[in-house]
Amino acid sequence: MSSLNLTEIEARERSQLIEAQHYHVALDVTGSERFSSRTTAIFTARAAGDTFIDLNTDDVSKVLLDGSELDLTNVSAENGIPLTVQPGDHVLQVEATIAYSHTGQGLHRFVDPADDQAYLYTQFETADAKRVFACFDQPDMKATYDLEVTANENDRVILNAPTTVEGATHRARIDYPLSTYLVAICVGPYAEFSDTWRGELTHHEQTPQDQPHELEIPMSIFCRASIAEHLDHERLFTETKQGFDFYHRNFGYAYPFGKYDQLFVPEFNMGAMENAGCVTLRDEYVFTSQATHYRYERRADTVLHEMAHMWFGDLVTMQWWGDLWLNESFATWAAAISQAEETQYDTAWVTFANVEKAWAYAQDQLPTTHPVSTSAEDIETVEQNFDGITYAKGASVLKQLQAYVGREEFFAGVRLHFARHAFGNATFDDLLSALEHTSGRDLSFWADQWLKTTGVNHVSFDRETSELVQSGDTLRTHRLAVGTYNVEGDKIVRTGRVELDISGQRTPVEGIDTQADLILPNDDDLTYALIDLDEKSLACALGNIEKMTDPMARTLLWSATWEMTRDGRLPARLFVELVARGAQTETELAVLERILSQATTAQRKYADPAWAQSSTVLVDALLAGARGSNPEAALVFEQALSKVELTDEAAEFFVSLLDDSDAERRWRATTALVGRGDRGEDLIAAQEESDRTASGRLHALQARAAVPSEANKARVWEELTSGSLGNLDARHLAQGFHFPGGEKSLHQFNEAYFGQVERIWNEFTSEMALQVAQALFPSWDISPEGVERGKSFAQREDIPAGLRRVIREGVDGVERALRNRGVDGASEVA
Numbered sequence: 123m124s125s126l127n128l129t130e131i132e133a134r135e136r137s138q139l140i141e142a143q144h145y146h147v148a149l150d151v152t153g154s155e156r157f158s159s160r161t162t163a164i165f166t167a168r169a170a171g172d173t174f175i176d177l178n179t180d181d182v183s184k185v186l187l188d189g190s191e192l193d194l195t196n197v198s199a200e201n202g203i204p205l206t207v208q209p210g211d212h213v214l215q216v217e218a219t220i221a222y223s224h225t226g227q228g229l230h231r232f233v234d235p236a237d238d239q240a241y242l243y244t245q246f247e248t249a250d251a252k253r254v255f256a257c258f259d260q261p262d263m264k265a266t267y268d269l270e271v272t273a274n275e276n277d278r279v280i281l282n283a284p285t286t287v288e289g290a291t292h293r294a295r296i297d298y299p300l301s302t303y304l305v306a307i308c309v310g311p312y313a314e315f316s317d318t319w320r321g322e323l324t325h326h327e328q329t330p331q332d333q334p335h336e337l338e339i340p341m342s343i344f345c346r347a348s349i350a351e352h353l354d355h356e357r358l359f360t361e362t363k364q365g366f367d368f369y370h371r372n373f374g375y376a377y378p379f380g381k382y383d384q385l386f387v388p389e390f391n392m393g394a395m396e397n398a399g400c401v402t403l404r405d406e407y408v409f410t411s412q413a414t415h416y417r418y419e420r421r422a423d424t425v426l427h428e429m430a431h432m433w434f435g436d437l438v439t440m441q442w443w444g445d446l447w448l449n450e451s452f453a454t455w456a457a458a459i460s461q462a463e464e465t466q467y468d469t470a471w472v473t474f475a476n477v478e479k480a481w482a483y484a485q486d487q488l489p490t491t492h493p494v495s496t497s498a499e500d501i502e503t504v505e506q507n508f509d510g511i512t513y514a515k516g517a518s519v520l521k522q523l524q525a526y527v528g529r530e531e532f533f534a535g536v537r538l539h540f541a542r543h544a545f546g547n548a549t550f551d552d553l554l555s556a557l558e559h560t561s562g563r564d565l566s567f568w569a570d571q572w573l574k575t576t577g578v579n580h581v582s583f584d585r586e587t588s589e590l591v592q593s594g595d596t597l598r599t600h601r602l603a604v605g606t607y608n609v610e611g612d613k614i615v616r617t618g619r620v621e622l623d624i625s626g627q628r629t630p631v632e633g634i635d636t637q638a639d640l641i642l643p644n645d646d647d648l649t650y651a652l653i654d655l656d657e658k659s660l661a662c663a664l665g666n667i668e669k670m671t672d673p674m675a676r677t678l679l680w681s682a683t684w685e686m687t688r689d690g691r692l693p694a695r696l697f698v699e700l701v702a703r704g705a706q707t708e709t710e711l712a713v714l715e716r717i718l719s720q721a722t723t724a725q726r727k728y729a730d731p732a733w734a735q736s737s738t739v740l741v742d743a744l745l746a747g748a749r750g751s752n753p754e755a756a757l758v759f760e761q762a763l764s765k766v767e768l769t770d771e772a773a774e775f776f777v778s779l780l781d782d783s784d785a786e787r788r789w790r791a792t793t794a795l796v797g798r799g800d801r802g803e804d805l806i807a808a809q810e811e812s813d814r815t816a817s818g819r820l821h822a823l824q825a826r827a828a829v830p831s832e833a834n835k836a837r838v839w840e841e842l843t844s845g846s847l848g849n850l851d852a853r854h855l856a857q858g859f860h861f862p863g864g865e866k867s868l869h870q871f872n873e874a875y876f877g878q879v880e881r882i883w884n885e886f887t888s889e890m891a892l893q894v895a896q897a898l899f900p901s902w903d904i905s906p907e908g909v910e911r912g913k914s915f916a917q918r919e920d921i922p923a924g925l926r927r928v929i930r931e932g933v934d935g936v937e938r939a940l941r942n943r944g945v946d947g948a949s950e951v952a
Contacts, residue, residue, distance in 0.1 A: 126178065126200055128249060129500040130442055133260045136173050140207075140258060141166040142265040147255045149229075150272040151242055151309055152290070156181075156221050157229065161256040163214040167207040174202040176252035176259040177218060178228070184217040203256065216256040224848040225887045226391035228253025229307065234388070236348035236815045240274075241310035243387040243402055245395055248443060249501050251302035262441050262547045264299035273309050280308040280344060280383055282399045296398075298378070299545050301439050306397035308385050313350035315343045317359045319366045319382075328537035328560075329374040330544075337376055339366060345386040345408050348815065352410045353386070361422045361465060365429045368460040374537035375544065378437050384425070388816060389850040391889055392508075393424045396431030396453075403428070410817065411786030414758050415711035419467045423457045426465075430456035434536075438543040443504040447494050448550050450508075451516025454478065455524075458517065469673055473712040475647040476677045478514035480716065483652060483685060485510030486578045488934050490927045494519055495550055495573040502924050505888055518650035519572045525601045525648050526568065527561040534560035571598045581624075581643040582654035585636045589628045590643060592651075599625045605645030605675065606638035609662065614670040619645060646674060653682040660686075664696065667704040677713050680704075684720050687728060690942045693949035694728035695737070697721065702743035711754055718744070718762035725766070726862065727904070727939045730947035738769055745772045760787075764794040767863045773800060780805070785813045789821035797828035797861040820854045827858025835859060835867045842894055843878055845886055852890065856897035865902045872903045876915045883925045895925060899932035904939045912936065 146162040163175060178199045185192040185203055197203050203216065222231035222242070227250045232241045244254060252259045271279045271292045279285055279292035282305060286293050296305070319339040323329070341362060345353050362384070366377065379399035390404035407421045430453040440449055458478075461470035485491060494516045498504045524532040535557035543552060550573070558565050579594035583604060590604060606618040620633055634641070640662040643653050655663060663679045670676040683700060686692035701721035708714040725734050744766065747759030763772060776791035792809050795801045803826075810822045827838045838859045842852060859868075875898055883891045900908060912933035916926050 127500050127502050128176070128260060130444065130498060133262070133442060136258060137260065137262050139168055139171050139173055140263070141168065142258050142263040143211075144266045144268070145255065145257060146268040146270070148270040148272075149254070149307065151229075152272060152274050154231075154240070156219050159216075159218045159220050159255050161214075161216045163216070163256060163258075164211070165214070165258070166211050167209050170208050172204065172206050174204050175214065175216075175256050176202045176249070177216060177256040178250075178253045179218050179220045181219040182216065183219065184215070186215040188212055188214075202252070214256070218256070220254065223253065224389075225890050226389055226849045227887060227889055230387075230389060232388040232816075234346055234348050234816055235819055239311050239347060241308075241312070241346060241388060243308040243310075243385065243390075244306055244397075245391065245402065246303040246305060246397075247395060248303065248504050251305060254307070257302045259302050261301045261303060261439050261443065264301050264439070264545070264547070266299060267296040267305060269294045269296070269305075269307065271307060271309060276311055277309050278312050278314065278344070280306075280312065280342075280385060280400060282306050282379070282397060284381060300398055300436070304396070304398045304436055304439075306395075306400035306402065308344070308387065308400065308402065311347050312344040312385065313347050313353070315353065315355035315359075317341050317355075317363075319363050321363075321367060321370055323376045324371045324374070326374045326534065326537055328534055328541050330541050333374075333376050337370075339377055340381045342381070342383045343386070344383065345405055346388060346816075349386075349405065349408050349410055353408050358384070358425065361425050362429070364464045365426045365460055368426075368464040369429065369433065369456075372533050372537075373433050373540060375433060375437070375540040377432060378544070379432060382429075382432075384428075389848060391849055394428045396428045396435055398432065398436045401428045406817075410815070411784045412757060414715060414761070415754050416473075416715040416758070419461075419470070419473060419712050422465060422467055423461055423470070423473075426460045427453045427457035430460070433540055437545060438540055439547050441547045441549050442498065443501070444496065444498040445550050446498065446504060446507060447496075447512040447516045448553065450513045451494070451520055454513050454517035455520040458521075469710060469712075471647065472673045472677045472710055474517075475674065476681055476710075476713045476716050478510075479518060479647075479650070480681065480684065480720075481510035482514035482518060482650070483510075483578055484688070486515055486576065487688075489930050490934075491576045493574050493576055495569075502888065502922070505892070506924050506927055515578075515650060522572070522601065522649050523557070523565075523568070526599075527557060527563060527565075531561040532557065568599060571596065579651045580654050581649075581651045583631070583634075583641045583643050583656060583659075584628075585641065585656060585658070587628075588631055588634055588636050590622075590624055590631050591628055592624055592626070597625065597627060599623065600649040600651060602643070602649045602651070603645040604631055604634060605642040606635045607640040607642065607662075607670070607675070609639050609666055609669060612669055614640065614662075614666055614675075616645075616672065616675070621648075642675060642678060644678065647678060652685050653678060655679075655682050655686070660692075664700055667700060668707045673710050673713070676708075677710065680713060680717050684717070687720075687724055687942070688938065690938075690945040694724040694942055694946045695730075695733055695949065697724045698729065698737070698740050702739045705743060705759075706747060706750075708755075711758055714755060715758050715762075718758065722762060722766055728942035728946060730943055730950065733946065733950065741766050741769050741772055745769075745775060748775065761790065764790045765862060768794060768798050773798060780809075785815075785818065789813070789818070789825065793821070793825040793828050793858070793861070796825050797830060797858075797863055799830050799863070802829060820850060823851060824854040824858040824861075827855045828861035828864065830861070830864035830867055832867045832870060835864065836870065839871055839874070839898070842898060843882060845882075845890075847890075849890065849893065852893055852897070856894075859897070860902075868900070868902045871898070872900050872908065873911065875900050876911060879925065879929075880921060883922060892924070892928070895928045896932070899928065901932060901935055901939075904936055904943065906940070908936050909933055909940065 144164040148160040150158040249259045281294040283294040384401045386405035394403040434452040435449040458474045461467045538556040575596040582591045603621040640659045687697040744763040750756045776794045779791035916929040
């Protein structure tokens with residue numbers, strides 16, 4: 123039995139024995155180090171048996187079961203609170219004292235250096251509600267709640283439901299069944315902005331009869347007081363309303379949680395969290411300086427992603443974490459389609475093809491890849507699977523499924539799923555049943571092909587036989603299109619398109635011009651597959667990519683050439699040169715940001731080191747773009763320029779920004795110059811003095827970590843491995859630690875990592891252990907010796923499975939870089 127790392131078997135056994143009914147949770151958060159937690163849990167035992175309730179603290183002062191005090195001897199964070207129960211209803215009372223979190227898990231406390239105000243918020247997914255109150259912390263044991271929070275004067279308390287206030291105590295009742303991981307408690311002097319969405323629910327055949335036609339949803343947006351002047355709440359409310367418009371038109375079920383609050387909170391580990399009616403988002407989304415178009419688009423995507431979870435995840439919740447992919451895949455797909463059809467970001471699918479899919483393709487080619495739908499034997503395994511398979515590949519598969527069954531049939535199945543399982547728990551089989559009902563298709567074979575297997579197919583076109591060729595370990599059914607394009611003057615134009623289903627290795631394609639300048643398999647990005655361009659098409663892309671006027675087709679060419687570079691089938695220098703030329707005219711700013719990052723990786727990791735160190739083609743292109751006339755594109759180029767090794771001319775460009783009015787630009791320039799070794803502590807201290815904000819403190823941490831000396835890197839290493847850092851401090855230190863130009867100073871840790879990482883994994887919290895273990899893996903040691911060290915460690919039988927996965931993925935990255943450097947070096951000889 124392990125409360126900390128609950129297994130699926132334990133969870134199933136517990137939910138068979140126990141039915142959670144109601145929690146009364148009372149917290150006193152007036153202290154600065156610890157808070158008191160009093161929980162009354164009401165539950166029903168279906169039979170006599172032994173079980174446990176979760177609570178992650180070593181300071182439990184009292185436990186009463188049905189009025190009788192229990193022995194505390196066996197109570198621990200590891201095992202929770204053991205219980206022996208008889209059939210019937212029970213009341214459990216628990217009193218405890220718990221330390222605030224500084225790692226973004228449980229009840230996180232942050233003090234704003236700008237005004238010394240304290241802010242609290244909870245983050246409970248995957249299973250961290252037990253860090254705040256005693257509970258059966260698993261998704262299928264839904265309950266209702268009374269929440270009671272005693273807070274300091276002037277603090278707002280924002281919970282899942284509207285609050286009442288009596289003195290210093292704030293109360294709310296959650297009167298609908300809700301999983302523990304979706305409970306939210308936020309406290310502090312948050313600034314508030316309010317609005318209301320008024321609209322209609324479109325009734326469909328699947329809509330329950332009791333659903334309203336018209337409704338109003340009160341909305342509030344919160345952030346720290348010190349950054350409230352920067353919160354563009356009107357834009358955010360517009361995007362939120364657009365989301366409600368789209369989902370109420372298509373989902374057939376009214377938003378079920380009354381109010382809708384969104385809180386931008388500090389030191390958040392992820393993008394956001396879908397707490398019912400009380401969404402938390404990272405407050406880096408409150409842009410205090412000029413932000414790129416891509417960041418605005420990503421923020422809108424996050425807003426719509428979390429809103430989709432209100433239906434898929436909160437209203438209908440997975441039975442166990444093995445269906446986590448379904449939650450995240452659905453929300454990722456829903457955010458993209460709602461963005462594309464309802465907001466100003468009408469090219470959201472272009473971004474999806476270039477960003478999300480690149481993430482998925484990379485993850486799916488790792489030795490640790492897993493099926494979209496995979497077993498999750500315990501919480502540690504679940505937390506490792508918040509990855510590109512769970513989010514991006516799953517969303518790609520759902521997009522393919524929509525194309526396969528038809529848009530209306532797909533949405534009808536989703537509506538039926540909501541109607542059947544509202545406020546309950548469901549599995550993927552339940553969703554598949556609904557989709558089969560509305561589409562009239564047997565989808566079991568499709569599901570087995572796409573969800574139970576690993577790896578990504580390659581698709582190519584054979585000009586000689588006019589056949590579409592599919593390769594891969596598992597051949598799948600695909601609905602896709604093949605497009606033909608010709609160069610006509612200063613444009614590449616599409617001259618033909620054939621859409622078809624394929625399932626085998628070779629499929630004839632009729633009506634295709636096999637002499638076209640460029641033939642694009644998977645045109646319009648209907649399926650999840652890597653595109654292998656034939657020799658003529660590749661030559662056309664390399665020579666003319668800037669002439670491709672269609673943004674989706676151009677993005678697919680960027681994606682295809684990047685994946686060929688990653689696979690060692692295109693020398694890295696050719697991709698770098700392609701980006702250096704083609705990026706200057708790239709109109710999709712989200713795509714521009716991505717390809718510049720990929721080109722940086724190609725030069726730094728995949729190109730022959732001798733060429734990479736001598737070539738200025740990329741830095742020159744970035745500098746030219748940063749000086750360009752389009753301010754939004756120039757900002758993207760400037761940010762990319764700050765992450766490469768600089769020429770003297772590029773360094774002078776950043777010197778000119780040191781007195782800029784924008785603090786983010788000043789820090790960008792400072793870190794770039796410090797990382798180059800041109801400037802040091804005097805410059806950092808001066809910038810720090812002028813920016814006393816929370817973000818300024820983090821920028822200073824990163825800049826100091828970027829100083830390229832061996833002694834400084836050793837200092838940063840000690841801090842990162844000490845276990846004393848908060849989550850955002852560790853993240854920024856790691857970014858500075860890896861700053862371009864400092865690689866030679868990192869080789870002192872090639873062996874030290876493997877001597878310390880096991881301690882880090884065992885002693886740090888799960889979130890911090892994963893973050894630090896990944897960040898400090900010696901990815902800079904691109905050598906046969908580096909590969910061997912990693913492989914030897916990963917082969918040890920006594921290391922945790924999660925740590926082995928981190929090491930194997932790190933080794934794969936080093937092996938790929940080593941191979942690709944060889945390919946690139948050989949291209950110079952050729």
